Amino acid sequence: MAMSPRHLPRxxxxxxxxxxxxLLLGAPLWAQSLRALATVRGVAVGTAVNYFHFVHDPxxxxxxxxxxxxxxxxxxxxxxxxxxxxxxxxxxQADAIVAFALNHQQRVRGHNLLWxxxxxxxxxxxxxxxxxxxxxxxxxxxxxxxxxxxRVYAWDVVNEAFxxxxxxxxxxxxxNDEPGIGRxxxxxxEQALRWAHAVDxxxxxxxxxxGIEAINPKSDAVYAMVRDFKRRGVxxxxxxxxMHVDTDGHPNLSSLAxxxxxxxxxxxxxxxxxxxxxxxxxxxxxxxxxxxxxxxxIYHDISAVCLKDPxxxxxxxxxxTDASSWIPRFYPGYGAALPFDADLRxxxxxxxxxxxxxxxxxxxxxxxxxxxPPSDSPRQRxxxxx
Ligand code: G3I
Numbered sequence: 001m002a003m004s005p006r007h008l009p010r011x012x013x014x015x016x017x018x019x020x021x022x023l024l025l026g027a028p029l030w031a032q033s034l035r036a037l038a039t040v041r042g043v044a045v046g047t048a049v050n051y052f053h054f055v056h057d058p059x060x061x062x063x064x065x066x067x068x069x070x071x072x073x074x075x076x077x078x079x080x081x082x083x084x085x086x087x088x089x090x091x092x093q094a095d096a097i098v099a100f101a102l103n104h105q106q107r108v109r110g111h112n113l114l115w116x117x118x119x120x121x122x123x124x125x126x127x128x129x130x131x132x133x134x135x136x137x138x139x140x141x142x143x144x145x146x147x148x149x150x151r152v153y154a155w156d157v158v159n160e161a162f163x164x165x166x167x168x169x170x171x172x173x174x175x176n177d178e179p180g181i182g183r184x185x186x187x188x189x190e191q192a193l194r195w196a197h198a199v200d201x202x203x204x205x206x207x208x209x210x211g212i213e214a215i216n217p218k219s220d221a222v223y224a225m226v227r228d229f230k231r232r233g234v235x236x237x238x239x240x241x242x243m244h245v246d247t248d249g250h251p252n253l254s255s256l257a258x259x260x261x262x263x264x265x266x267x268x269x270x271x272x273x274x275x276x277x278x279x280x281x282x283x284x285x286x287x288x289x290x291x292x293x294x295x296x297x298i299y300h301d302i303s304a305v306c307l308k309d310p311x312x313x314x315x316x317x318x319x320x321t322d323a324s325s326w327i328p329r330f331y332p333g334y335g336a337a338l339p340f341d342a343d344l345r346x347x348x349x350x351x352x353x354x355x356x357x358x359x360x361x362x363x364x365x366x367x368x369x370x371x372x373p374p375s376d377s378p379r380q381r382x383x384x385x386x
Contacts, residue, residue, distance in 0.1 A: 245276070300356045
């Protein structure tokens, strides 16, 4: 069901989490904004953008501009949104978000060009042959990447191509093997990267997935693919670790650090692309104070691991307010996963992120890998990682 404006969050009245924020920070770092702290540090701090809230809630956009130097449309660049009919592209929603970002000197990540999910019915029910699908995919990538060239600095070219769990296998999908585009193994991923690179050689191209944050059979399989791609000169610049976690299931910090290090050693940068920490909530959507503090610690610790590695260049959450999170819909009984509550008030997690961003700097200058600094002209071309 579509939300109506009356379902929008109420305006912030008071910062009820302030004591916890100060406790975590020891100093009022939050007054500086995550964005200011990240800019000083030379990293991107980003969020997914929910189009409904973006359009209807000025307080949402004000916070978006103040707190973040990177944005990523949550759904507006997916196939079903951008390509609703075979010969029809609709860029209106995505263009509005991109224009806002560039007006506010924010970088834009594009999400995504190839996924097994959120595809339009004309595509999934079209009974296309591999040759036809290859042509359709190439046309889509070419049209979309050229439309946003110079405005989107990084693309999740391929999203979630590996199976969940320990199999290490590729996920069956229309692009892989049902019937696929006629490129066996990881060939469809390689082909998508090559098509995207041919259109915008300056954009950073990512593989993005969940469950690959720590060292495990799935991240081993992705590692083997990335190593193979880098050895053969396939244009892959980065790895997105989604980081959808909860208080019981989050990556071991040492394993996360070693995982990031082994990927950056291959010559790709790593970004945390979709972090949220879901909590059990009451029917009213309220989490316990204890869980909110545990959540804050998780946000802090995972962010600190990323920030410590010069090759981990962005820290992004999957939305910023509990008013717009995907979690309650997909995980009944859970919610409260983001750094701001549904009334746009900062939670302990916000203070924890500020604390991590204000912590000791990483070795090396991360901006050299991300692109120009956030204050740069947004139209400046972005440098690829050597
Ligand atoms: O906009 C329509 C609305 O008009 C309609 O009434 C309603 C009925 O179901 O659907 C609405 O669309 C929903 C859309 O979110 C916007 O709310 C889709 O059904 C729903 O499937 C879609 O879910 C998104 C999901 O990806 C699938 O695309 C979530 O918002 C989004 O947060 C989630 O994001 C993914 C990343 O892309 C990849 N990684 C995992 C992450 C979480 O699942």
